[in-house]
Amino acid sequence: xxxxxxxxxxxxxxxxxxxxxxxxxxxxxxxxxxxxxxxxxxxxxxxxxxxxxxxxxxxxxxxxxxxxxxxxxxxxxxxxxxxxxxxxxxxxxxxxxxxxxxxxxxxxxxxxxxxxxxxxxxxxxxxxxxxxxxxxxxxxxxxxxxxxxxxxxxxxxxxxxxxxxxxxxxxxxxxxxxxxxxxxxxxxxxxxxxxxxxxxxxxxxxxxxxxxxxxxxxxxxxxxxxxxxxxxxxxxxxxxxxxxxxxxxxxxxxxxxxxxxxxxxxxxxxxxxxxxxxxxxxxxxxxxxxxxxxxx
Amino acid sequence: xxxxxxxxxxxxxxxxxxxxxxxxxxxxxxxxxxxxxxxxxxxxxxxxxxxxxxxxxxxxxxxxxxxxxxxxxxxxxxxxxxxxxxxxxxxxxxxxxxxxxxxxxxxxxxxxxxxxxxxxxxxxxxxxxxxxxxxxxxxxxxxxxxxxxxxxxxxxxxxxxxxxxxxxxxxxxxxxxxxxxxxxxxxxxxxxxxxxxxxxxxxxxxxxxxxxxxxxxxxxxxxxxxxxxxxxxxxxxxxxxxxxxxxxxxxxxxxxxxxxxxxxxxxxxxxxxxxxxxxxxxxxxxxxxxxxxxxx
Numbered sequence: 001x002x003x004x005x006x007x008x009x010x011x012x013x014x015x016x017x018x019x020x021x022x023x024x025x026x027x028x029x030x031x032x033x034x035x036x037x038x039x040x041x042x043x044x045x046x047x048x049x050x051x052x053x054x055x056x057x058x059x060x061x062x063x064x065x066x067x068x069x070x071x072x073x074x075x076x077x078x079x080x081x082x083x084x085x086x087x088x089x090x091x092x093x094x095x096x097x098x099x100x101x102x103x104x105x106x107x108x109x110x111x112x113x114x115x116x117x118x119x120x121x122x123x124x125x126x127x128x129x130x131x132x133x134x135x136x137x138x139x140x141x142x143x144x145x146x147x148x149x150x151x152x153x154x155x156x157x158x159x160x161x162x163x164x165x166x167x168x169x170x171x172x173x174x175x176x177x178x179x180x181x182x183x184x185x186x187x188x189x190x191x192x193x194x195x196x197x198x199x200x201x202x203x204x205x206x207x208x209x210x211x212x213x214x215x216x217x218x219x220x221x222x223x224x225x226x227x228x229x230x231x232x233x234x235x236x237x238x239x240x241x242x243x244x245x246x247x248x249x250x251x252x253x254x255x256x257x258x259x260x261x262x263x264x265x266x267x268x269x270x271x272x273x274x275x276x277x278x279x280x281x282x283x284x285x286x287x288x289x290x291x292x293x294x295x296x
Numbered sequence: 297x298x299x300x301x302x303x304x305x306x307x308x309x310x311x312x313x314x315x316x317x318x319x320x321x322x323x324x325x326x327x328x329x330x331x332x333x334x335x336x337x338x339x340x341x342x343x344x345x346x347x348x349x350x351x352x353x354x355x356x357x358x359x360x361x362x363x364x365x366x367x368x369x370x371x372x373x374x375x376x377x378x379x380x381x382x383x384x385x386x387x388x389x390x391x392x393x394x395x396x397x398x399x400x401x402x403x404x405x406x407x408x409x410x411x412x413x414x415x416x417x418x419x420x421x422x423x424x425x426x427x428x429x430x431x432x433x434x435x436x437x438x439x440x441x442x443x444x445x446x447x448x449x450x451x452x453x454x455x456x457x458x459x460x461x462x463x464x465x466x467x468x469x470x471x472x473x474x475x476x477x478x479x480x481x482x483x484x485x486x487x488x489x490x491x492x493x494x495x496x497x498x499x500x501x502x503x504x505x506x507x508x509x510x511x512x513x514x515x516x517x518x519x520x521x522x523x524x525x526x527x528x529x530x531x532x533x534x535x536x537x538x539x540x541x542x543x544x545x546x547x548x549x550x551x552x553x554x555x556x557x558x559x560x561x562x563x564x565x566x567x568x569x570x571x572x573x574x575x576x577x578x579x580x581x582x583x584x585x586x587x588x589x590x591x592x
Contacts, residue, residue: 100471110465111583113472115590124589137472137583139590146591169406175396175506176409176433179498186496200482201590202475205501210471213509287407287433293420294411294435294497295442 001027013241017107029053037130039097040084041068043242047080048073051087060091066116066127067096070151071244077251079148081117093123096144098151099202100210102217106136113137115202117147139202146198149189153252154208155219155245156266157181160286161212162223163272163279173287177265178212180286184263188252191259219245223269232273246273297323309537313403325349333426335393336380337364339538343376344369347383356387362412362423363392366447367540373547375444377413389419392440394447395498396506398513402432409433411498413443435498442494445485449548450504451515451541452562453477456582457508458519459568459575469583473561474508476582480559484548487555515541519565528569542569 004010005025009018019025032038033056042050047069065088067080084094099114106112116131116138118124124140132138141147160181164173185208186199198204211217222243225235232246249270256263268286271277300306301321305314315321328334329352338346343365361384363376374382380390395410402408412427412434414420420436428434437443456477460469481504482495494500507513518539521531528542545566552559564582567573 100468102466102468105466105468108466110468111472111579112466112468113475113583121589134584141589141591143591170398170401170404170408171506171510171512172396172398172401172406172408174509175502175504176407176498178505179409179496179500179502182496182501195591197591200475200478200496202472204475205478206471206475208471209474209505209509210467213470213505214467216467283407287409288430293417293437295437295439295491295493 001025014103014107033057036063038063038065039068040065044069044071044080044244044247045074045242048083048087051084055088058089060089060093063088063091064093064095064123064126067094069244070098070148070155071248072152072251072255074247074251077254079145079152081144081148093120093126094118095123095127096148096151097127098147098207099139100207102210102214104216109135111135111137113139113202113206115139115141115147117141117144117203119144141198141201141203143195143198145192146189146194147203149192149194150185150199150201150204151207152244152248153185153188153266154181154204154211155243156249156252156269157185157208158211158217158219159223159226159243159245159249159269159273160265162217162220162225163227163269163283164223165220166224166227167280167283169283174212177286178208181212181265182208184265188256188259188261188263191261192255218243222246226272227279231276245269249273297321310399310403329353332359334359334361335364336361340365340367340376340540340543341370341538344379344383347380351384354385356385356389359384359387360389360391360419360422363390365540366394366444366451367544368448368547368551370543370547373550375441377440377444389416389422390414391419391423392444392447393423394443394503395435396503398506398510400512405431407431407433409435409498409502411435411437411443413437413440413499415440437494437497437499439491439494441488442485442490443499445488445490446481446495446497446499447503448540448544449481449484449562450477450500450507451539452545452548452565453481453504454507454513454515455519455522455539455541455545455565455569456561458513458516458521459523459565459579460519461516462520462523463576463579465579470508473582474504477508477561478504480561484552484555484557484559487557488551514539518542522568523575525575527572545569 032054095118101112101114116124116127128138218241222235268282272282328350391414397408397410412420412423424434514537518531564578568578
């Protein structure tokens with residue numbers, strides 16, 4: 001915080017983007033505990049601790065919290081919105097931010113469209129009113145479960161896309177992978193009770209396309225490194241950043257097993273990341289499934 | 297044909313890919329007229345003439361024709377399958393090939409998944425049996441109308457994606473554009489009677505992703521050149537290849553008008569290509585539509 005405050009720039013994660021003069025920087029979570037509106041942009045593994053410290057003692061009514069992390073709490077596979085519901089006082093408006101929005105581009109005013117998911121539409125529209133600009137367009141979706149599921153699982157498909165890239169496969173391969181990836185994500189989401197149309201929105205196809213093709217995607221990069229033979233831990237060490245997709249791979253398979261849903265791509269990603277399976281073999285098995293009718 | 301036959305390579309369009317020794321090259325369409333199985337890979341504008349010459353006089357039963365062109369007949373906006381139905385004897389099995397399959401990659405055995413659309417499932421599976429290999433995976437879909445609509449319209453969205461790239465926009469912008477592009481394509485398709493799930497298959501999202509992100513995509517390239525201020529004709533002259541998306545833009549708008557469907561992206565592409573609208577203005581108007589609920 002001291003470094004960023006002195007430089008008015010995050011030189012590690014967002015070099016070249018000057019922070020607005022009105023932005024105050026602090027490491028004091030007591031300040032957050034007194035704020036009516038919070039945006040929590042910390043990794044999934046730190047969400048509960050930070051939320052607990054920022055929650056404060058007051059009433060929840062009138063307070064609103066927006067979560068920018070995409071994934072499940074490691075170990076408990078709890079959705080981020082449920083972590084916030086548990087930590088903040090009852091009545092707090094809980095929302096999540098999703099959609100294709102790499103910070104490297106948002107920070108440079110490159111046109112970006114995002115979606116705020118919240119069960120209560122008034123909570124979603126409050127964040128829309130607060131954050132919407134001509135370059136940062138905010139849509140709303142009351143299918144919170146669908147938005148969170150799509151946002152989390154696309155990181156797993158992005159690792160698979162990175163493996164694809166790392167093996168030297170092409171644009172044709174990636175188009176097919178994303179098609180099956182979206183089907184896999186929406187299959188799990190619908191089994192959990194999410195609405196199909198959410199997966200064809202910004203949190204679904206939108207973020208999937210961007211995460212699977214962008215040079216900014218950390219999850220895709222981890223897949224590329226895995227294709228070169230690095231383990232999950234080695235790949236994370238190399239990129240030096242959190243990669244939510246790794247933990248999401250574990251969580252998604254557990255959730256899918258509970259609901260009797262098959263996730264063929266996620267299973268192969270897990271085998272590569274955690275069981276030392278050869279990436280080429282994993283991709284070959286994915287591609288090698290029997291040809292069948294797509295729509296009969 | 298003489299040049300390709302001598303070199304055993306198409307040095308203009310597919311340099312570096314050696315043609316199989318068993319492939320016989322000829323410009324004699326009388327030979328085609330005697331073939332039981334035909335693959336017609338000519339531009340949409342040449343489809344009727346070539347089909348007519350290749351149709352022959354015999355019975356249609358037992359003959360099968362697969363069309364690789366994506367788009368509508370210029371001027372009449374007739375679907376390719378309908379052109380073939382009209383030109384070939386009654387009973388001929390008509391099918392179309394779609395999905396993410398740039399020839400530059402297929403020719404190098406890069407893993408590719410495609411879909412054969414045909415009203416009669418037996419026709420689709422016959423081509424599946426004929427063409428399916430470990431690197432070229434063929435799925436089937438009996439929603440021929442949906443496959444053709446998706447395959448055609450994705451080229452228009454690819455021009456928009458190229459405009460986006462040419463203006464220096466980013467991966468976030470493209471993710472949002474593709475989300476809206478797929479919604480636009482499926483809205484028209486469903487109005488025509490196509491099945492929604494087709495647009496989330498290989499001919500829909502699969503080909504859309506690949507065409508909008510690949511360096512091999514001619515339609516995307518035309519959009520990039522349009523963003524630099526070239527007219528449609530100038531852009532085509534520069535790329536030196538057919539760009540089906542230009543004619544499809546006209547056809548799609550006419551078909552949409554007949555069915556009372558709005559195509560906002562296609563309208564802006566048309567304004568840029570045919571009416572000299574500034575690309576930045578077109579993109580701004582697209583992005584500038586009112587923010588609203590994505591799913592309520």
